[in-house]
Amino acid sequence: MRERQLRARDMLRGDLEGEDLERYVEERVVMTSFEKMLGWARSNSIFPLTFGLACCAIEAPISIVTARYDLARFGAEALRASPRQADLIILSGRVSIKMAPVVRRLYDQMLEPKWAISMGACSSSGGMFANYAVVQGADKFMPIDVHIPGCPPRPEAVLYGFNKLQRKIEGNPDQGWRARYGAEGTEEWARGGPRSEPSAASSEAYELARELIRA
Amino acid sequence: MPDAPGLELIRGEIEAAYPGAVVDSGFAQERAVLSIDPAHLLDVLRWLRGRPGHEYKFLSSLHAADYLPAEPRFAVHYELLNRDRVERIRVKALLADPGEGALPELDSCVELFPTAEFQEREAFDFFGIVFRGHPDLTRILLPEDYVGWPQRRDFPVGGEPVTFTYNERNYG
Numbered sequence: 582m583r584e585r586q587l588r589a590r591d592m593l594r595g596d597l598e599g600e601d602l603e604r605y606v607e608e609r610v611v612m613t614s615f616e617k618m619l620g621w622a623r624s625n626s627i628f629p630l631t632f633g634l635a636c637c638a639i640e641a642p643i644s645i646v647t648a649r650y651d652l653a654r655f656g657a658e659a660l661r662a663s664p665r666q667a668d669l670i671i672l673s674g675r676v677s678i679k680m681a682p683v684v685r686r687l688y689d690q691m692l693e694p695k696w697a698i699s700m701g702a703c704s705s706s707g708g709m710f711a712n713y714a715v716v717q718g719a720d721k722f723m724p725i726d727v728h729i730p731g732c733p734p735r736p737e738a739v740l741y742g743f744n745k746l747q748r749k750i751e752g753n754p755d756q757g758w759r760a761r762y763g764a765e766g767t768e769e770w771a772r773g774g775p776r777s778e779p780s781a782a783s784s785e786a787y788e789l790a791r792e793l794i795r796a
Numbered sequence: 797m798p799d800a801p802g803l804e805l806i807r808g809e810i811e812a813a814y815p816g817a818v819v820d821s822g823f824a825q826e827r828a829v830l831s832i833d834p835a836h837l838l839d840v841l842r843w844l845r846g847r848p849g850h851e852y853k854f855l856s857s858l859h860a861a862d863y864l865p866a867e868p869r870f871a872v873h874y875e876l877l878n879r880d881r882v883e884r885i886r887v888k889a890l891l892a893d894p895g896e897g898a899l900p901e902l903d904s905c906v907e908l909f910p911t912a913e914f915q916e917r918e919a920f921d922f923f924g925i926v927f928r929g930h931p932d933l934t935r936i937l938l939p940e941d942y943v944g945w946p947q948r949r950d951f952p953v954g955g956e957p958v959t960f961t962y963n964e965r966n967y968g
Contacts, residue, residue, distance in 0.1 A: 679939045713946040713954035714938070 617751070623694065624747040625656040630667035632687065635674025637701040637733045644736035655743060664690040669746075672725070675703035676716045688723045695758065696746055699725045700739060702732045724758045797884050803828045806850065806885075814839045819890060827886050834872075834889045838903050841887065844876055845908055852876035852885055855909035860919040864949035868892035870900050870925060891925065904930040922947035 589605075597605055629652075633641060645652040645660070652658055661667040664687045676684055688697060699719050702708035705728040707717035719725055726749060729742035759765050798806060800823070807821045807830060817836035822829055832840050844852045857875040870891040877884050891900040904927035906913050916927045917936040924945035927933055935942060944951060 678942075679937075707956065711953065711956060713944075713951065717956045 620751040624750040627655075627657040627669045627696075627747075627750075628659050628661045628667050629657055629669040629671055630664055630687070630691070631660040631662045632670060633673050634676060634680065634684075635703065637673035637703070640733035640736075641671055641673040641700060641739070644734075644739035647736075650736040650740060652740065652743065655740075655747065657743065664688075665692060667691055668695045669698065670695070671698045671700050672704040672719050673700045675708060675710050676719050677714050678716055679714075681716050681719075681722050684719070685722050693758070694750075696726045696750070697723060698727045698729060698742060698746060700729045700742070701734055702730060705730065708732060724762050724764070726761075797826075798828050803830070803885075806830070806844075809847075810840055810843055813843060824886075827884060829886045829888055831871075831888045831890055834891055834902050837887075837889050838905060838908070841874065841876075841905050841908055844885065844887070850878070851880070852878045852883070854879055855905070855911055856884070858905075858909075858912050858915035858919065860923040860925050860947075862923060862947065862949045870923065872902060872919060872925060874905070899924045899926045901926045901928055903928050904933075906930055924948070 629645065633639075644650050646658065657669070664670070668691060670684075670688055670691065672684065688695070697719075699705045703710060703715070704719045705725075707715050709732075711717070716722065727742045727746045729738055731738050734742070759767065803821055803823075807818050810830075811818050814836050816833060817840055818830055818832055820829075820831040830840070844850055854877040855874060856877045857873070859873050861871050861873065863869060863871065868890045870893065872889045872891065874887040874889070875884060876887060889902060891902060894900055902925060904912070904916055906916065906927075906929070913931065914936060916930055917933060919925050920927060920930075920933050921935045921938055922945060934940070938946070946954075
């Protein structure tokens with residue numbers, strides 16, 4: 582260790598040359614693709630949405646913020662109170678038919694790239710609530726990336742599911758959920774709904790920026 | 797809670813004032829119960845609420861029930877409480893099912909007990925019991941566009957069947 586530090590000092594002085602310098606650089610530089618690096622960075626700085634549905638919402642903070650389990654180890658300790666700033670929604674609890682449109686709206690308000698974890702039996706399958714009031718699985722109305730079983734899941738299970746999600750993010754640089762789930766063509770405008778057109782002011786600004794870049 | 801003779805005295809007094817109002821009286825789940833004709837509901841509640849010596853002034857709960865094979869089918873329960881003597885009495889308004897499409901109707905007691913407003917909405921929400929004279933009888937817990945009365949016994953349970961190996965082995 583001490584020897585390495587001395588050699589680092591040598592290199593800063595410019596004393597390290599030739600083969601020594603080659604070896605020094607080889608030891609310290611990692612080559613990778615930009616997508617991989619981006620995926621690595623993304624997977625280690627996930628901002629979950631502060632959001633809870635039912636009893637798993639008591640359990641989720643235990644898995645996320647308590648000192649014993651501490652999702653901060655994986656870079657997801659910053660809970661955001663607005664879906665505009667979040668990129669992970671954890672469905673913690675049963676989704677009632679009255680809540681489903683609200684959950685879907687929150688998911689739609691999140692910016693791409695975004696992910697969703699369904700935590701517990703209820704949001705994954707309806708759980709024990711096989712009745713008129715509860716949606717039988719949250720993936721009926723929104724895409725879910727990771728389902729965590731349990732009633733409630735152990736914090737270890739939540740962490741494992743979260744690590745699975747991280748691996749998914751690293752290995753799957755195609756980030757939009759429509760691309761991930763082959764759902765192109767299901768956009769509202771593609772099904773005949775309203776299409777958002779850019780305003781005149783914003784297209785003028787866009788053209789101006791293009792001209793400035795060309796100049 | 798009034799004891800058995802006390803309950804019979806109450807029943808006798810109400811019947812003297814409103815003939816035919818009380819259908820039955822007795823004890824169920826350790827609670828004095830007066831089963832009444834819904835036509836006299838407000839009379840009986842007003843009598844129990846205002847009569848000196850009784851004065852059940854607090855409606856601690858209002859809920860509906862569906863006894864499907866039985867006739868009359870529905871009942872709306874009023875749990876009344878006298879907070880001075882800590883005495884409770886249950887008034888049970890028996891409601892017949894009016895048949896296809898029509899909803900059973902009953903007088904609203906919001907004027908007597910303002911706390912009944914939300915509870916009557918809940919009974920309407922889940923059992924489709926219409927309270928005449930309620931200020932705003934809309935769904936309270938289910939979505940506004942929900943179709944059906946899900947707590948009725950003939951309402952399908954819903955959900956999806958899940959094949960557990962236990963169920964397959966024992967019932968499959």
